[in-house]
Amino acid sequence: MCRLPAPYQDLQLTFNVTSNNVTCTARGGFPKSKVRWSAFNTSSDEEVDLPGAGTSHQEDPTLKTFNVSSSVVAPLRELENVTCRIRNPLTEDMTEITRKVPGKVPGSAPYQDLQLTFNEASNNVTCTARGGFPKSEVRWSAFNTSSDEEVDLPGAGTSHQEDPTLKTFNVSSSVVAPLRELENVTCRIRNPLTGDTTEITGKVPGSDEGLGLDTKWVIVVAVLAGLTRLAIIAAFYFYKKFPGIRRRLINPCVSASTNTVSSPPVEGDAPASNMSGGNSSPPVEGDAPAGEDETALLNSDKKNTQEADKLAENNETPSTSAGDLTQGPSGGNRSDGNVKLGKTGALYHKVCTNADDDEARQKEEISADKVTELESTVGI
Structure with missing residues (x-):
């Protein structure tokens, strides 16, 4: 058919x-x-x-x-x-x-297939597109997390390569950016003939997984401030909790355990913590000064300090006697014949033994008053 x-x-x-x-x-x-x-x-x-x-x-x-x-x-x-x-x-x-040809502007073609790639090791970002004419203008910007605003990224390097068949251009642009401070990056490709702009925005990899360096420093400072505050609170607690330590801080001549005047430091003796010869009992929690309060101790310490300053100004060395000295913790008799006190030791001995003498005199006066009172009572 x-x-x-x-x-x-x-x-x-x-x-x-x-x-x-x-x-x-x-x-x-x-x-x-x-x-x-x-x-x-x-x-x-x-x-x-x-x-x-x-x-x-x-x-x-x-x-x-x-x-x-x-x-x-x-x-x-x-x-x-x-x-x-x-x-x-x-x-x-x-x-x-x-x-x-629709939307035709003689001698122009839009760029397409925009892509954005990040290189975190080198802080480099690259933007590519193809099929445009004429050569494009590329602008970079980013959102900065520190300043909370969009900022331009200068210093980009841009190159164009012509397609031999279509006579269009492929564009590649790269910029170095402080990625640790940025949340996202935007690449804008503009056709200079038509003014049309094509853009692509990419989120910085890992921008929401870690903290910036500035934020880490803020955390470090905050932690150090907290530790300092805790240390101050702990020191205040021990100062109030253990009055023996507090008394020794107020007057170094007062023993933390017995509230008595300590012996003077002698060259060659053991440290001051052992000057009681190992017989002193440890501080008891809640101890209070025997017969005198902290104000009296402060006044006594002020008096002793003034006497020490006076001796130091006159370059005097207080005399010591065998009766004033006792056996040291390191063994041996601390007498005039075999012990030499340095200038510091002599001042310490003078101040502390003076405090000891004052306390002894006060006890003797009290005892004498009690004897007189007893005699009056019994009619002697």
Whole structure:
């Protein structure tokens, strides 16, 4: 059975400016058609063929006709319009459709497929895009967590590479940024002819997993301040909890355990903590001064200090007698014949023994008063 040819109809032309792709469709033709592409080039000011088209036919099972679809990649930035021609090989009839490139600004094409990559080791960020014309302008910015505002990132290096077929450009731009201070980074690619801007924003890897260096220093300072406060509280607690220690701080001549005047330091003797000969009992918690309060001890200490200062000014060395000295913790008799007190030891001996003598005199006066009172009572 002989089949009559049928013309193609309902031609349509669609553009994808992003991918520089143009598609032509038609239906109801017979036999399979031949498709030819052409366009008017603004650079050469002439019509040129567009090679490399891909064409396919699909048969309608009922009408036994064909639907055709053909696509071609074209340098749209250089073209003013595109034409699709569909020819019937039997009749040589030709149907065509011409469309102006949409949104066409002569000599321009938008950049696409933006990508952002981070190199944390070198604090480097790279932005890439392709398929644009002319060469783009790239601007970098970022959100700074310290200042809580968006800031520009200067010093970027940008390069363009031309696609030999499409005559468009691929762009690559890199910048060094203080990533530890940033939350995210934005790359903006601007077409200088149209003013159109395409941008991409990426979150800095690990920006929400750790603390910045400044924040860590704040934490360190806060911890140190807390420890210092605890140390002060602990010192105050022990000062109030153990009065024996407090008394020794007020007057070093007073024993922490017996509240008596200590012996003077002698060259060669054991440390002051052992001057009781190992017989002194440890401080008892809650002890209080025997017969005198802290005010009296402060007054006594002031008096002893004044006497020591006076002796030091006159460069005097107080005399010592064998009766004033007792056996030292290191053994031996601390007498005039075998012990030599240095200037510091002599001052200490003078001050502390004077305190001892004052206390002894006070006890003797009290005893004498009690004897007199007893004699008066019994009528002696």
